[in-house]
Amino acid sequence: MKLFTLLILFMSITACQAxxxxxxxxxxxxxxxxxxxxxxxxxxxxxxxxxxxxKDGAKRTTETLEIKEEEGKVIYRATVPNQNNGTTIPFTLNADKTEILSFENPEHDFPTQIIYEPVSDSRVLVKVLGADGKGFSYYMDKQ
Known part of the structure; x- marks a missing residue:
């Protein structure tokens, strides 16, 4: 019985850390x-x-994005045409933060962190932060 209880406890802890x-x-x-x-x-x-x-009925793309798995890591790439000379900036998923998607690049000036925090299946809180933890946030709702 003790073995069964330990197995259930281990499975519960593992599931919470996914x-x-x-x-x-x-x-x-x-x-x-x-x-x-x-x-x-x-x-x-x-x-x-x-x-x-x-704006004025016209769609204007402000950023191109991608999330790809490479060499055992998940990389988020953002390209903003009028920033960083059009260079794509990579952010690596911090796998230690299991409850959120925290993409990080401490070498970049701003942002150094882009966080997607699920609130529900159809709502996320997005935080765009600098090295000092300051920045801005907003909610997005799935359409």
């Missing part, structure tokens, strides 16, 4: 209170996406 999958981001997400969106589509090696806004 990493949130980046695949929860697949779909179209709308930033709360704004006409701004993030769209993620699945492909063979991860997700590709973009951020865009609607």
């Amino acid at each position: 990493q949130v999958s980046y695949k929860i981001l697949e779909g179209t997400w709308k930033i709360e209170g704004k006409e701004k969106y993030e769209v993620w589509e699945s492909d063979n090696s991860g997700l590709t996406g973009s951020s865009y806004g609607i």
Whole structure:
């Protein structure tokens, strides 16, 4: 009986420590209170996406995104046309933070951290932070 109890306890602890999958981001997400969106589509090696806004009825892409698994790591890449000379900036998933998706690049000026914190199946809190932990956040709802 003790062995069975220990096995159940071990399985419960292991289940609680499972990493949130980046695949929860697949779909179209709308930033709360704004006409701004993030769209993620699945492909063979991860997700590709973009951020865009609607202004005067026209769609304007502001950022291209991807999340790919490479050499045992999950890498988030963001390319903003008018920043960093158009260079793509990589952020590595911190696998130690199991309740959230925390993509980090301490070498980048800002942001150094992009966090997706699931609130429910259809809502996430996004935090964009600098090295000092300051930045901004917003909610996105799945469309």
